[in-house]
Amino acid sequence: MVGRLLRSMGRAVLDWLGALGHATLFLLEALRQAFLPPYRFRRLLEEIHFIGWKSGLIILLTAAFTGMVLGLQGYYTLRKYGSESALGSAVALSLIRELGPVLTALMVSGRAGSAITAKIGIMRISEQLDALESMAVNPVQYVVTPKLVAGLICVPLLTAIFDVVGILGGYVVGVWLLGVGSGVYFSGISQSVVALDVNGGVVKSLVFGLTVITVSCYKGYFTPRGAEGVSRATTEAVVSSAVLVLAWDYVLTSFFM
Amino acid sequence: MIQIIDLACSLNGQVVLDGIHLTVPRGQITVIIGKSGAGKSVLLKHVLGLMRPDRGQILVDGVDLTRARGRRLQEIRRRFGVLFQGGALFDSLTVFDNVAFPLREKTDLAEEEIGERVRYRLSQVRLGQEVEEKYPDELSGGMKKRVALARALIQEPEIVLFDEPVAGLDPPMTNTIFHLIARTHQENQYTGLVVSHDIPAVFQVAHFVAMLHRGRIIAWGAPAEIQNHEDAAVQSFLRGEVNFLAD
Amino acid sequence: MSRANVELGVGVFVLAGIACLVYLAVHLGKMEVFGSGYRLTADFHNISGLKTGAAVEMAGVEVGRVERIQVTPSHQARVVLRLNPEVRLSDDTIASIRTKGIIGDKFVKLSPGSSEKTITPGGKIRDTEPAVEWEELLSKFLHGKV
Numbered sequence: 001m002v003g004r005l006l007r008s009m010g011r012a013v014l015d016w017l018g019a020l021g022h023a024t025l026f027l028l029e030a031l032r033q034a035f036l037p038p039y040r041f042r043r044l045l046e047e048i049h050f051i052g053w054k055s056g057l058i059i060l061l062t063a064a065f066t067g068m069v070l071g072l073q074g075y076y077t078l079r080k081y082g083s084e085s086a087l088g089s090a091v092a093l094s095l096i097r098e099l100g101p102v103l104t105a106l107m108v109s110g111r112a113g114s115a116i117t118a119k120i121g122i123m124r125i126s127e128q129l130d131a132l133e134s135m136a137v138n139p140v141q142y143v144v145t146p147k148l149v150a151g152l153i154c155v156p157l158l159t160a161i162f163d164v165v166g167i168l169g170g171y172v173v174g175v176w177l178l179g180v181g182s183g184v185y186f187s188g189i190s191q192s193v194v195a196l197d198v199n200g201g202v203v204k205s206l207v208f209g210l211t212v213i214t215v216s217c218y219k220g221y222f223t224p225r226g227a228e229g230v231s232r233a234t235t236e237a238v239v240s241s242a243v244l245v246l247a248w249d250y251v252l253t254s255f256f257m
Numbered sequence: 258m259i260q261i262i263d264l265a266c267s268l269n270g271q272v273v274l275d276g277i278h279l280t281v282p283r284g285q286i287t288v289i290i291g292k293s294g295a296g297k298s299v300l301l302k303h304v305l306g307l308m309r310p311d312r313g314q315i316l317v318d319g320v321d322l323t324r325a326r327g328r329r330l331q332e333i334r335r336r337f338g339v340l341f342q343g344g345a346l347f348d349s350l351t352v353f354d355n356v357a358f359p360l361r362e363k364t365d366l367a368e369e370e371i372g373e374r375v376r377y378r379l380s381q382v383r384l385g386q387e388v389e390e391k392y393p394d395e396l397s398g399g400m401k402k403r404v405a406l407a408r409a410l411i412q413e414p415e416i417v418l419f420d421e422p423v424a425g426l427d428p429p430m431t432n433t434i435f436h437l438i439a440r441t442h443q444e445n446q447y448t449g450l451v452v453s454h455d456i457p458a459v460f461q462v463a464h465f466v467a468m469l470h471r472g473r474i475i476a477w478g479a480p481a482e483i484q485n486h487e488d489a490a491v492q493s494f495l496r497g498e499v500n501f502l503a504d
Numbered sequence: 505m506s507r508a509n510v511e512l513g514v515g516v517f518v519l520a521g522i523a524c525l526v527y528l529a530v531h532l533g534k535m536e537v538f539g540s541g542y543r544l545t546a547d548f549h550n551i552s553g554l555k556t557g558a559a560v561e562m563a564g565v566e567v568g569r570v571e572r573i574q575v576t577p578s579h580q581a582r583v584v585l586r587l588n589p590e591v592r593l594s595d596d597t598i599a600s601i602r603t604k605g606i607i608g609d610k611f612v613k614l615s616p617g618s619s620e621k622t623i624t625p626g627g628k629i630r631d632t633e634p635a636v637e638w639e640e641l642l643s644k645f646l647h648g649k650v
Contacts, residue, residue, distance in 0.1 A: 045514055052521070053513035096528065122348070131345035134305050135359045136331040157521025164524040191566070192609075193532040194557030202525075 023218045026140075027210070030148050030217070033141035043146040051112045051147070051213075052154035056161070058107055063162040066103060067169025070094055074170070075178050087180050088188030091170035092163075096193060096201045100163040102249055105208035108155055109241040113216035116147060117237040120220025121230035129221070144217045148210070155209025156202055163201065200256040207248055212241045258283045259416065259450065264303060264313035265472075273299050275472030277313070281465075286442060286449035288459050290483075291469035292494065297452040298342070300469065301420050304450065305339065306330050317416070335363065338414035338447070342421045344405035346393040352379075353389040356408045363412065378407040381444070382437050399430035403437065410441060419451040423458070431458050438462050456495060460484070468494065541568065542625035544585045546599045546612075551581040552635035554601055554610040560585050562614040567591045570612060585612065593629070594619040600633035610635065 074090040120143060123129050132139040167189065174180040219237035223229045259281040266274040273296040281287045291297050302308040304315055306322050315322045317333055325333055346355045356375045360366055366374075376386070382403040393401060402422065409417055422438065423431040439462045442449055453459045460466065460480040468476040468483065468491050476483055476491045484495065551573065560568035568587035576582045587593075596617030603610055614629075623629065 045510060048514045048517070049510045053517040056517060056520075092532065096532075119348075126343050127341045127345040128347055130302075130305070130307055131339065131341055131347075133307060134334060134337060134339045135362065136334045137362050154517075154521075157518065157525065160521055160524035160528055163528055190532055191559060194569075195529070196557060198528050198532065201528075 023214060026144075026218050026221070027148070027214045030140050030144045030214075033138060033145045034149055036141065040142065040146055043142070044149055047146045047150035048154055050115075051108065051150045052158060055108055055111050055154070055158055058111055059104060059158050059162050060165055062103060062107055063100075063165035064169040066099055066162075067091060067095065067166030067171075068173045070099075070166070071170035071173030071178070075174055075180070084178075084180050085184045086188055086192075087170070087174045088167075088185035089192035091174070092167050092189040092193055093197060095163045095166040095170075096197050098249070098253070100159050100166065101201050101204035101208055102245060104155060104159040104162045104205065105212050105245045106242055108151075108158065108209070109212045109216070109238055109245070113212050113241055114234050114238050116213070116216040117220040117223075117234045118230055120144075120217060121223035121233050124221065124223045125225055125227075125230065140221075144221065147217055148213050151209040151213030152206060155212070156205040159201060159205035196256065200252070203256070204249065204252050207252060208245050211244050211248060215241045215244060258318060259304065259448070260314075260316040261300075261304070262314045262316065264300070264310050264315065266299060266303065266308065266310045268299070272472055274303070274310070277469075277472070277474055279467055279474055279477070281448060281450050283448050284446050285464040286438075286451060286462050287465045287467060288451045288453060288463040289467050289469055290454060290456060290459065290494070293454055295469045296472050297454075297469055298420060301418055301450070301452050304418060305337065306334065335412070336415045338409035338412060338417045340402070340405050340409045340417070340419045340422055342424055344393070344401035346401055346405055346408070348393055351390050351392055352384075352396070352404050355393070355404060356411055359408065359412050374411060375407075378411050379404075381410070381441060382407045383433075399426055399433065402426070402430075402434055406434075406437060406441070410445065410447075413445065414447060416448045416450070419449065419453070421453055421455075422451065423453065423455050428458075431455065435459065435462050457484075470494075541586045541589050543571065544587060544593070544623060544625070544627055544629055546583050546585065546629040546632050547576060547580040548583060548599075548601060548632050548634050549580060550634040550637070551583060551601055552610065552637060554581075554583065554612070554635070558609060559611040560587065560614065561611055562591070562616065567614070583612065592622045595621045595623050595627075596631065597623065597629055598631040598633060599629045601635035603636070603638075 070091045071087065074087050074094075075084060078084050078086055078090065120129075123143065129139040129143070132142055171182075171185055175182050175185055216237045219233040219240070223233040261277050261279040261281075264274055264277040265272070277300065279287075279289075289297055289300065299308065303310055303323070306325065310323055313323070317336070320329075320333060322330070322333055346352075347358065350358065353372075353375055356378060357371050360371045360374065375389075379385070379389070384400070384403055384407070388396070388400065388404070393404070396404065406422075419438065423434050426434065435458055438449070438451070441447075442462070449462075451459065451462065463480050466476075466478065466480050466483040467474050468486075468488075470490050476486050476488055478486070483491065486492065554570060554573065556570050556573055558570045559566045560570065568585050568591065570583055571586045572584040574582045574584075583599075585599075593614065594617045596619040598615045598617065600613050600615065601610055602613045617631075
């Protein structure tokens with residue numbers, strides 16, 4: 001009984017490690033293909049449009065509300081210690097170090113990542129990937145690599161937009177509604193934010209972007225047969241992306257702070 | 258000419274192909290028939306180099322495809338055209354772009370020349386200019402198959418593979434597709450390998466028929482020979498009998 | 505979807521993203537785009553938790569930032585300061601480490617002297633005062649040594 005339980009746990013861990021290694025090899029192959037001709041700028045443009053531009057609205061919305069909530073929460077917490085003047089720095093640091101990269105990655109995973117998994121999954125079960133291969137076109141290079149490169153470009157830019165919009169959201173609540181001085185808000189930000197914070201945020205967003213897009217493509221590319229396979233792969237992609245992003249966040253935070 | 262020698266493959270511990278021997282003569286159409294699940298599609302995937310066998314060889318004009326990799330495999334694949342089961346048209350591209358895709362990827366032809374060739378192939382499968390700007394999901398099943406056939410033929414392949422070309426089509430459309438296969442074959446003289454369980458309609462395009470049963474070729478010959486074959490399994494398949502004991 | 509729409513969307517998105525990134529990096533992160541300003545070093549006995557990026561102030565005005573912190577072979581803390589180019593320091597300037605409020609951030613305070621000579625870029629501030637350790641001060645007070 002105990003033996004069987006241990007064995008099934010062992011198998012689960014081994015399966016998981018195997019999938020992790022498999023996905024890493026998949027990522028490396030996709031990155032290698034980025035350096036081999038033909039270079040598909042047109043495909044890259046389409047993917048930036050899909051992952052970046054089309055995520056713009058949802059990023060603006062989540063960023064504005066996140067910043068506003070931070071402004072509200074921060075204000076009432078800081079007021080207890082009589083340091084409302086630190087509101088700007090509290091909002092900006094939370095956003096730049098943590099919330100910007102993490103929430104952007106989660107939103108991209110929910111909006112673009114799930115669609116990527118479903119799209120590639122359908123290409124798999126309707127044999128479009130086989131068709132590419134039969135035409136001597138590398139399906140990883142044609143389908144996966146542009147998405148990956150687009151993710152590496154888009155996620156840091158979306159994160160930067162998230163940070164700036166969030167800071168403005170905090171400004172709206174803190175300065176317009178709660179009466180913190182406008183100059184106090186911004187000088188608090190520029191006094192506390194240092195280059196390491198911004199760089200750390202950029203590194204995080206690069207890693208998260210790579211993680212989300214890799215997981216989404218991988219789950220789609222190896223979709224099991226059937227329509228149910230696609231729906232399961234999509235769910236798994238979003239869940240795995242979220243867990244991996246949060247785990248990476250811990251690792252990177254302990255590395256940078 | 259394609260020679261399949263002692264090809265064997267098992268999936269998830271189950272033997273799917275169990276020592277296939279088959280010769281597909283040049284310029285002729287060979288049809289592989291058999292029950293669904295008999296391993297026909299798996300056999301076709303091996304011929305395309307999408308799956309690797311456990312043992313055996315597939316020789317395309319003497320070159321072993323199962324051991325070819327990278328550039329050499331690509332060279333062999335370039336001589337192939339494939340009509341996939343559901344058409345496998347790219348959802349994000351229009352009909353025109355789908356048919357033009359192999360030319361744009363693999364040749365340096367001018368856009369004008371590409372347009373001419375695409376229109377010729379579309380007219381060959383009886384499709385007019387009005388479908389060019391449509392997307393695959395706006396097409397009926399039969400139209401998808403015809404567009405896919407045009408795409409399979411666009412590079413003037415020496416060998417064309419057909420995976421269940423009429424699965425899911427109504428009888429008139431089935432006849433249309435087989436008619437188009439026969440006609441394009443007459444015009445282009447390719448070597449054809451068709452996988453289908455659609456008898457007897459498929460006999461109208463076949464020069465040779467091979468019957469796949471339990472991972473082996475149990476009968477091979479001209480359509481007339483197969484129809485009069487004495488093997489019990491062949492006869493029961495041709496008559497569409499349900500044989501619970503055999504499964 | 506037409507080609508022009510894709511290109512327009514991508515263009516707008518990339519421009520907006522880069523603008524935000526530049527704002528964060530240059531304006532907030534004080535990334536030195538053209539390497540403006542000059543460096544000075546100062547050795548302290550004890551910097552007590554001063555961080556890179558901390559402010560350097562003169563008469564309460566921020567005039568630079570702490571760029572790097574190292575330990576010298578003689579077990580002192582060497583702090584590299586990057587100062588705004590217009591700031592000139594006399595060679596008897598005193599650098600001290602102070603705290604904003606009781607639990608606030610540490611910063612470097614510069615108190616100019618009266619000498620005519622200025623410290624050249626890359627030079628060193630000779631006179632330094634270590635950080636005031638509140639715990640030490642408190643224990644001295646409690647034990648009646650003050």
